[in-house]
Amino acid sequence: MRAKLLVLASSIGSLGWGAVLPYQFAYAAETRGWGVIVAAAAASLFSVGALVAAPLAGRLADRFDPVLVAVVSQLIGAVAVGLLVFVGDSTTFLLGMLVFGLGLAAAVPAKQVLALEWSSSGDRRKIFAYKFTGESLGMAAGAFLAGLVVDLERADGLDVGFLMAAGGFVLSSVIIALAGRVARGRAADAAAAAAHGAGSADGGFDDGARDRGAFDDGALDDGAEVASAGLDAETGAIAVIDTASGSRTPRGALRTIFTDPALRWIAVLTTTLALGFYAQFESGLPAYAITVLAVDPSAIGTAAAVNCLVIVALQVVVVKLTAKRNAASLLMVVAGIWVFSWMLLSVAHFTPGIAAAMFITTYGIFAVGETMYSPVLNPLTASLAPRGMVGQTLGTIAALQTAFSAAGPLVAGVLLGAGLADAFLWLHIAISVAALFAAWRIRRVLAAREVARAGVERMPQPAP
Secondary structure: OHHHHHHHHHHHHOHHHHHHHHHHHHHHHHHOOOHHHHHHHHHHHHHHHHHHHHHHHHHHHHHOOHHHHHHHHHHHHHHHHHHHHHOOOHHHHHHHHHHHHHHHHHHHHHHHHHHHHOOOOOOHHHHHHHHHHHHHHHHHHHHHHHHHHOOOOOOOOOHHHHHHHHHHHHHHHHHHHHHHHHHHHHHHHHHHHHHHOOOOOOOOOOHHHHHOOOOOHHHHOOOOOOOOEEEOOOOOOEEEEOOOOOOEOOOOHHHHHHHOHHHHHHHHHHHHHHHHOHHHOOOHHHHHHHHOOOOOOHHHHHHHHHHHHHHHHHHHHHHHHOOOOOHHHHHHHHHHHHHHHHHHHHHHOOOHHHHHHHHHHHHHHHHHHHHHHHHHHHHHHHHHOOOOOHHHHHHHHHHHHHHHHHOHHHHHHHHHHOOOHHHHHHHHHHHHHHHHHHHHHHHHHHHHHHHHHHHHHHOOOOOO
């Protein structure tokens, strides 16, 4: 029940993204007459806000109640986007977009932690899949509904979009808070039952701890290291153990990511997969379609709709088909789909008669990869995170993705503006191949850890 409420809350919260971001550039540049520089700066500041907020919020989600972090973050975003209704100058608008990005991004790692806490190993991928699908639907619904009422010919024409976004954040926060109360109630009941019943001092596992967010052993199905790491009963994360002293040692999130081979390759994979598609979804690919393929602008909207529909149609089926598949292998499939999609776009460059159809088809093929990406990557990353650093690790990975993705529109603008369409295509094919290599390296690292784990288990135990 709690996980379903979280999926619903995430879907409603995404309305804000869909209701504002597709229209803010034209609104700032043309409707308000502030120019292209201000409009581009607003998008950049939104990304900067996300970059700053994600790792900080992840740290807070590890130290405090993630329900509180998610609710407060979204309410901050609601206030910021709601106040844009009263903005009369560009400076205030830029500040509002910055805080809007802060609030929106800060809630992401907290909600990811909640998705982990409120699901078992058997349905974890399914919950992340439903959450991703719900967010995609929320964004699409927000863009569609706002498109019916937004009037960019008037200075107050986007006010309804700002209010829709604020209302979506508030309603999402209410739902998460209610789900949190349910979680706390179940944890209290379990703790009371354990205190009253047979919870022995030397062996009983507190069910309340599981309700507060313990991963069970299924979190290690994807090959997380256990030979030199211990499973934390409180958070379910893997506790890094100093092999010299045997003590658990906290590390900074960035240091942890870059010193652990599996997490390091996950960071590489995340950034390359983001650069290979998400960084170009809203700007680079539409610009390529219009300037190089010479397709009608309506085809871009159709492609985005097809992308969303494919995700909705296939998400549940893909999760069922891949439920027992190795996570790293599935991520290799995602990277392979990215490579194939960019090669198909290259072919479209030489077939102008069917270029529009191929462009739309490519968006649908990208969507097939998306159905595996989020449900697999986040649980795998969380299973490798050190004890007490699940939120920080997820937030830092998200921040790295945001930082590199923010460069995507700039790269596309420079290359396509200079008429270097071939370089644009080959660059993204190379990035996707790098993602494929990173996924292969993750698979190798985790396989080696499984071998080490099996060797430790076969070692004779000392006599008591």
